[in-house]
Amino acid sequence: MAQPKPNTRIRLEIVHEDASIVVVNKSPGVVTEPGKSHRDDSLLNALIARFGGKMLQMGERRDYGLLHRLDRQTSGCVASALNHDAYDAVRAQFEARTVDKRYLAIVRGRMHTGTQSVELNLEEQRVATSEGTRLISVVARAGKPARTDINVLATSTTHTIIECTPHSGRLHQIRVHLAHLGFPLEGDPIYTVGARVLPATKAKERTLALHAWKLSFDHPAGGRVDATAPISRKFHEALRSAAIAWTP
Incomplete structure (x- = not known):
């Protein structure tokens, strides 16, 4: 990733800030980091505008302080570090799967309570x-373990609103698991009932009814x-x- x-111009809503860590509430439709089609309108660009040298000095090897990512159409908590030591300590927790992540999801269909x-x-x-290639996840016996x-x-x-706690960080994990159960996410243009994959382009993606609600580490x-x-x-x-009828 280039610097x-x-x-x-990117909206930045901070939900936690101290000398070492910042957590922001990413808006749906905003990419987490710059890419081919979003070179300067990502959340990371907004963080660099706010925290400048603190994040730039960590360099590409530490993702300029960015500790994890959310899909473009997913909203909610994204954490970043403001110094090398904080990045290394918290990133180790993400890699060890000890970070507590809670998502809110609205799914199609009525699930049993519990x-x-x-x-x-x-x-x-x-x-x-139609725009090239993209990565998806599929349920496969030879795949990597994933629990939600x-x-x-x-x-x-x-419809049903649920709280989801992923215990592994696989690509589109919550989306695929819910679709496999027969309750696909509202607004999901890729995974449908049974986790079948629909032909879709990124441009046609709508806002997912998926929100990274709580983050604890x-x-x-x-x-x-x-x-x-x-x-x-x-x-x-x-x-x-x-x-x-539900409120947080």
Whole structure:
């Protein structure tokens, strides 16, 4: 990744900030880091505009402080480090799968109340689209282990809002697991019932009803970082469209 340029035009909503760590609430539709089609309008460009040299001095090897990523159409908590030591300490927690991540998801269909765990191996595959190729995940016996815990929060006659806790960080893990159960994410243009893959282009993607709600991990200086990202206007609209009476 080339050194990101600062961009003050990207909205930045900070939900936690201290001398070492910042957690922001990423808006749906914003990419996490610069890429081929988004060279200077990513969340990282906005972070560089706000924190400048603190993040740039970590360089490409430490992703300029960025600790993890969300899909473009997913909103919610994204954490970054503001110095080398903080990056190394927190990144180790992400790699060890000890970071507590809680997502809100609106799915099509009415799920039974209660909790359940989905454990299905996932394998990445590259498929052709009208815009080139893209990576997807498929359920495969030879894939990597993946577990997602599900807690039903509320239902309507046609939809359900759930809290999802992924215990592994596979590509599109929550989306594939839910679709495999027969409850695809509202707004998902790729995975449908049974985790079948639909032909789609990135340009046609809508906002996913998926929100990285809570993020918790050990702070390098001691104690815990417990960040919560308020749901977006589009997520509120999805709740209303699904006729689900629920508030965080």
